Amino acid sequence: MRDAEGATTMTISRRxxxxxxxxxGAASALAxxxxxxxxxxxxxxxxxxxxxxxxxxxxxxxxxxxxxxRVTLVEPNATYHTCYGSNWVLGGIRQMDGIVQTxxxxxxxxxxNVIQDTVTGIDADARKVTLAGGxxxxxxxxxxxxxxxxxxxxxxxxxxxxTVEQIPHAWKAGPxxxxxxxxxxxxxxxxxxxxxxxxxxxxxxxxxxxRASMVAxxxxxxxxxxxxxxxxxxxxxxxxGLFMAGWKENYGDMIxxxxxxxxxxxxxxxxxxxxxxxxxxLNRFNADxxxxxxxxxxxxxxxxxxxxxxxxxxxxxxxxxxxSIHPGIHVIGDASIAGAMPKSGHSANSQGKLVAAAIVxxxxxxxxVAPSMVNTCYSLITPDWGISVAAVYRFDDGSIKxxxxxxxxxxxxxxxxxxxxxxxxxxxxxDSITTDIWG
Amino acid sequence: MKYTKLAAVALTATLGGLMVSQSxxxxxxxxxxxxxxxxxxxGSVGTGPDATIxxxxxxxxxxxxxxxxxxxxxxxxxxxxxxxxxTGYTDEEIQLLADYFDARR
Numbered sequence: 001m002r003d004a005e006g007a008t009t010m011t012i013s014r015r016x017x018x019x020x021x022x023x024x025g026a027a028s029a030l031a032x033x034x035x036x037x038x039x040x041x042x043x044x045x046x047x048x049x050x051x052x053x054x055x056x057x058x059x060x061x062x063x064x065x066x067x068x069x070r071v072t073l074v075e076p077n078a079t080y081h082t083c084y085g086s087n088w089v090l091g092g093i094r095q096m097d098g099i100v101q102t103x104x105x106x107x108x109x110x111x112x113n114v115i116q117d118t119v120t121g122i123d124a125d126a127r128k129v130t131l132a133g134g135x136x137x138x139x140x141x142x143x144x145x146x147x148x149x150x151x152x153x154x155x156x157x158x159x160x161x162x163t164v165e166q167i168p169h170a171w172k173a174g175p176x177x178x179x180x181x182x183x184x185x186x187x188x189x190x191x192x193x194x195x196x197x198x199x200x201x202x203x204x205x206x207x208x209x210x211r212a213s214m215v216a217x218x219x220x221x222x223x224x225x226x227x228x229x230x231x232x233x234x235x236x237x238x239x240x241g242l243f244m245a246g247w248k249e250n251y252g253d254m255i256x257x258x259x260x261x262x263x264x265x266x267x268x269x270x271x272x273x274x275x276x277x278x279x280x281x282l283n284r285f286n287a288d289x290x291x292x293x294x295x296x297x298x299x300x301x302x303x304x305x306x307x308x309x310x311x312x313x314x315x316x317x318x319x320x321x322x323x324s325i326h327p328g329i330h331v332i333g334d335a336s337i338a339g340a341m342p343k344s345g346h347s348a349n350s351q352g353k354l355v356a357a358a359i360v361x362x363x364x365x366x367x368x369v370a371p372s373m374v375n376t377c378y379s380l381i382t383p384d385w386g387i388s389v390a391a392v393y394r395f396d397d398g399s400i401k402x403x404x405x406x407x408x409x410x411x412x413x414x415x416x417x418x419x420x421x422x423x424x425x426x427x428x429x430x431d432s433i434t435t436d437i438w439g
Numbered sequence: 440m441k442y443t444k445l446a447a448v449a450l451t452a453t454l455g456g457l458m459v460s461q462s463x464x465x466x467x468x469x470x471x472x473x474x475x476x477x478x479x480x481x482g483s484v485g486t487g488p489d490a491t492i493x494x495x496x497x498x499x500x501x502x503x504x505x506x507x508x509x510x511x512x513x514x515x516x517x518x519x520x521x522x523x524x525x526t527g528y529t530d531e532e533i534q535l536l537a538d539y540f541d542a543r544r
Contacts (some may be wrong), residue, residue: 061475156531353475364466369472376479389523391527406528407526408523418519422519425480425492425519432478432480436478436482
């Protein structure tokens with residue numbers, strides 16, 4: 001924390017100066033009394049839209065980097081279920097209440113004004129945010145961290161926002177996660193779980209494959225005659241070698257991955273009969289539980305605010321994450337186009353810190369900080385078998401790039417003990433990053 | 440340098456009859472931002488509920504951090520993931536990190 005850092009340098013020298021100049025606690029108290037609640041007498045006002053990994057991090061670190069800033073976080077829900085960890089719920093190794101986060105600490109300890117409401121409009125010119133409850137918020141800087149929404153126009157025929165109860169996506173954690181878990185629990189032994197994996201780019205690149213692993217873990221322990229079938233529109237996926245070796249080692253032939261070229265490119269789905277069809281009707285896959293993960297785009301609020309381009313995602317300055325379309329608005333997390341960084345909770349966390357630093361410095365007329373970001377995506381293949389991919393990011397030659405020679409995936413030839421250590425670190429990472437964001 | 444600016448602003452504040460907030464001078468430095476990225480895994484508060492990953496929330500001795508990060512980077516210290524992170528930092532950046540965490544002890 002800044003105050004801790006300052007304890008040995010700035011704060012002491014400041015105290016000496018203020019003492020020497022006759023400015024003390026009494027004057028400060030008077031000044032505080034003179035302020036009307038909500039009056040704009042102190043720092044600038046930054047509004048953050050979205051209380052997920054990116055937005056909550058930004059709100060907390062804005063207050064940490066500059067305790068005089070007024071920070072308002074707008075989030076529609078009272079609690080937040082992290083997508084990371086939600087596959088563990090599907091695997092039966094964690095309960096729903098083990099992936100839920102709340103906003104009390106941000107409000108009570110970090111001084112963030114948390115408003116539970118939905119944004120209905122963003123006026124980039126007037127610098128105003130309007131909320132469904134009727135409130136209007138003026139901002140000096142706006143951070144938009146809306147996560148993802150589904151691109152149903154590009155989705156398989158037969159699917160829509162209305163079919164998610166029959167064939168859950170569970171790609172936004174919460175009720176969808178619980179629903180898919182219930183379907184898995186209700187499935188008879190010997191059944192087939194079919195997952196249709198999304199096209200790039202999408203939230204959490206290793207996520208579908210960790211999910212397949214966790215469902216297989218549940219089947220192996222409870223329904224050993226069952227199968228996991230992944231139908232993919234892609235030819236390769238994140239940590240592929242590690243996943244496939246881990247599957248073989250732990251689950252034999254329970255998990256089957258079908259690439260696009262091998263007939264995995266699903267074109268239509270019958271949600272009632274739970275049938276996925278590929279290759280113009282050549283292949284029909286019957287599922288007992290069908291998990292359709294649709295193509296994705298930036299969260300709807302970003303589209304409504306005109307922050308997206310033709311790709312469906314938000315172009316941003318790669319140093320400050322300020323929108324290339326609307327000045328004064330920064331977009332972070334899954335919704336943003338962030339060079340080599342994957343759409344992950346850890347990326348969003350790292351971007352939240354960067355944008356907080358960029359805003360604090362900009363408001364003070366200082367130069368933005370040179371980007372320094374990291375990402376580690378851990379995945380569990382079994383509760384005792386973890387794998388990871390890591391990278392360190394810098395701004396280089398106009399874009400965000402992984403530092404050459406750094407990062408990469410877990411070693412292919414690691415022993416069981418190494419995998420177990422990484423499984424422990426996977427859970428440790430969850431505890432630490434969620435504390436860093438919401439704690 | 441911060442000292443001088445602080446004096447100047449404090450003086451201005453007195454003359455102008457205005458209060459100066461401490462953070463009016465604060466600037467987020469590269470070392471500070473870089474160090475915050477460590478906290479995603481290495482515990483932003485206390486020791487946390489997780490005992491498997493060492494916490495940096497109460498700082499870390501400068502020399503030891505430089506030694507450890509170089510050892511991870513050079514492969515002379517075994518690691519699961521820190522070798523892959525440490526290779527992303529130059530000597531100068533490791534020193535910035537070490538300075539930051541040393542000051543937090």
